[in-house]
Amino acid sequence: MPNITETLKQAAEVLQASGIQEPRREANSLLAFALQKDKTYLIARSEHKLSTEEEKRFQEFLQRRAKREPFQYITGKQEFYGLDFTITKDVLIPRPETELIVENAIKLLPKNGKFCEVGIGSGCISTAILHEVKTASAIGLDISENALKIALKNTQQHKVFKRLQLKISNVFEVLKSEKFDLIVSNPPYVPSAEIETLPAEVRCFEPITALTDGKDGLSIIKKIINDAPKFLKPRGFLLIEIGFNQADKVKSFFSSNIWQKIEVLPDLQGIPRIVKAKIR
């Protein structure tokens, strides 16, 4: 059996041939995961020969990654807002820029505040907010039943499930007369025509309903903005994540004068990322 040094060298070559950037770093991460050790172990025990079982497990992960499956679907985990989330192919992998919704939501929620999330997916946004704001409660909506199962698992893992109701729903369809202090959403906003341009990891593995509305990328955002006033308390807020170049169009959807204070907040790279709006 090859030792750790030899295994890493071979794996980096396989990953490089598959077009993966930083193949050496990824080989390290995959091997550390396969051996259930941290990366310092790989350096300290570089002469360690893999057992047949370790080699088999590692080669399986390596082949999956070489086919461009995201590392997070192989490990089944992703960190978001300092918490570990269970991730499967039924949910979008949480992105760091989405933490901006959490940061703003925490500031906007009043004591005992209630919020609604449209398109809860893995539950990362709602779970992180509920984990930080202990008096808050929420309703999480998603069109995907499988995504809701993962959201439930994550809310249980982080012990916030008693303050979150999960419902299957096309945008707000399932709601009746509920009123919220805040509505948050990271909706599917990639125009369908742009799906082909995305990296293989995203295009071939992440759920298509989490990425795009199947149209111009703006239809669900527009529906949320149009319907949100029915479900917001007076002076309630809406926070929506948007895609590259969508800010001007999205601002134009706030045509009703019930909306005030419409702001576009940039992410850490200066890209307009979140639209924040308040109703009268």
Ligand SMILES: C[S@@+](CC[C@H](N)C(=O)[O-])C[C@H]1O[C@@H](n2cnc3c(N)ncnc32)[C@H](O)[C@@H]1O
């Ligand atoms: C971009 S993902 C966001 C997931 C998670 N909130 C996050 O930030 O990582 C969008 C989510 O919206 C859901 N979705 C798509 N269309 C929907 C609709 N019409 N109504 C409700 N949810 C929808 C998808 O199933 C997916 O879970």
